Amino acid sequence: MKLIPITTFLAFAAGGGVALQAQTAQLAGTTRAELQRHDLSIPGREVIQARVGVAPGGEAARHKHPGEEIVYVLQGSLEYRLDGRPPVTLGAGEVLFVPAGVPHSVRNVGRDAALELATYVVEKGKPLLVPVP
Numbered sequence: 525m526k527l528i529p530i531t532t533f534l535a536f537a538a539g540g541g542v543a544l545q546a547q548t549a550q551l552a553g554t555t556r557a558e559l560q561r562h563d564l565s566i567p568g569r570e571v572i573q574a575r576v577g578v579a580p581g582g583e584a585a586r587h588k589h590p591g592e593e594i595v596y597v598l599q600g601s602l603e604y605r606l607d608g609r610p611p612v613t614l615g616a617g618e619v620l621f622v623p624a625g626v627p628h629s630v631r632n633v634g635r636d637a638a639l640e641l642a643t644y645v646v647e648k649g650k651p652l653l654v655p656v657p
Contacts, residue, residue, distance in 0.1 A: 553582020600638025
């Protein structure tokens, strides 16, 4: 399994963007390792599971996904900010559901590296991460 350093978002082409083929959308201070990707029995949907690491003080800037994200924190302390909700800080063993299309960010608020298991149920062929100003 290859870890991909996350440093910048992909540039998106006019008219909808570029499909995220190899989990290369990049965010400063994070790493992403795709664990599995499978088509679902729901037409046009796929599930993607990734291990996401966030360095101390690192942040995944505001973004959204073309489907739901289910987060399970494996280690560390992560603060999630979802539009329309108060910030929530989660530790190892805690979970979070991010509804489809909801802009959000995550920041490591601990002293050590943090790690989450992210499961995405998304529209196939769309960019997994879309930056939100």
